[in-house]
Amino acid sequence: MPRRAVIPTDKNRLRAQIRAARDAFVAGKPPAIEAPPEYRALLKPGLTVTSYVPIGSEADPSLLARAAVEAGCVIALPHVTIRTEPMRFLAWATEAALFAGPFGLQQPATDATALVPDIILTPLLAFDAKLDRLGQGAGYYDRAFAQFPHARRIGVAWDVQRVETLPTDPWDMPLHAIITENGWTPRP
Ligand SMILES: Nc1nc2c(c(=O)[nH]1)N(C=O)[C@@H](CNc1ccc(C(=O)N[C@@H](CCC(=O)O)C(=O)O)cc1)CN2
Numbered sequence: 001m002p003r004r005a006v007i008p009t010d011k012n013r014l015r016a017q018i019r020a021a022r023d024a025f026v027a028g029k030p031p032a033i034e035a036p037p038e039y040r041a042l043l044k045p046g047l048t049v050t051s052y053v054p055i056g057s058e059a060d061p062s063l064l065a066r067a068a069v070e071a072g073c074v075i076a077l078p079h080v081t082i083r084t085e086p087m088r089f090l091a092w093a094t095e096a097a098l099f100a101g102p103f104g105l106q107q108p109a110t111d112a113t114a115l116v117p118d119i120i121l122t123p124l125l126a127f128d129a130k131l132d133r134l135g136q137g138a139g140y141y142d143r144a145f146a147q148f149p150h151a152r153r154i155g156v157a158w159d160v161q162r163v164e165t166l167p168t169d170p171w172d173m174p175l176h177a178i179i180t181e182n183g184w185t186p187r188p
């Protein structure tokens with residue numbers, strides 16, 4: 001079989017650009033991302049909120065997860081294995097052990113309980129004015145959004161990850177809101 005050249009798509013070019021901008025921003029002293037009142041208003045006892053453990057220069061959602069715990073929510077974290085297996089959201093108690101996964105990820109134990117999310121705090125590479133989102137390119141969150149269409153999709157990012165317009169594909173589902181170091185932006 002002839003070897004296929006890897007053609008950098010618009011999305012891939014953007015990923016590289018935004019990673020560089022995000023790395024540069026975090027190389028200074030990045031501010032904390034505080035829980036905005038609009039987000040706190042959504043938190044109700046018993047809801048499942050999914051957080052994530054940041055990798056590289058991703059925005060840190062830990063104050064958002066803490067606000068959820070204080071409001072009586074249950075926390076879950078993403079768990080991935082191989083690309084063809086869907087991501088699961090596994091229950092995680094504050095300070096429970098985490099285990100090394102692919103891509104340098106820290107994940108809950110494989111046998112932790114899988115939960116249905118009510119609020120998905122979503123890592124991302126870039127977002128635009130319509131709150132379309134560009135992720136790492138594995139499609140894990142896109143597939144989770146399709147699996148859990150009733151969950152609130154809230155992006156977490158640094159403001160430097162904002163772009164005017166992103167190229168979208170038919171499967172992309174926009175975020176309901178985004179939280180950055182400058183606060184809350186709802187979808188227009
Ligand atoms: N913190 C975090 N956890 C997450 C995700 C994420 O984006 N961020 N995921 C979202 O899907 C899932 C894991 N999927 C991933 C898919 C691809 C790459 C990846 O290609 N990483 C790059 C380096 C990224 C960087 O340094 O910014 C690489 O390994 O080259 C990482 C995670 C579930 N957990």
Ligand SMILES: Nc1ncnc2c1ncn2[C@@H]1O[C@H](COP(=O)(O)OP(=O)(O)OP(=O)(O)O)[C@@H](O)[C@H]1O
Binds near residue numbers: 133135137138141171
């Ligand atoms: N709902 C879905 N069902 C099945 N496959 C999907 C779905 N959504 C996305 N995919 C697949 O995921 C791949 C990656 O999509 P895309 O480049 O938009 O990822 P991304 O948004 O950057 O990544 P992620 O969601 O992991 O952060 C695509 O090749 C696509 O076929």
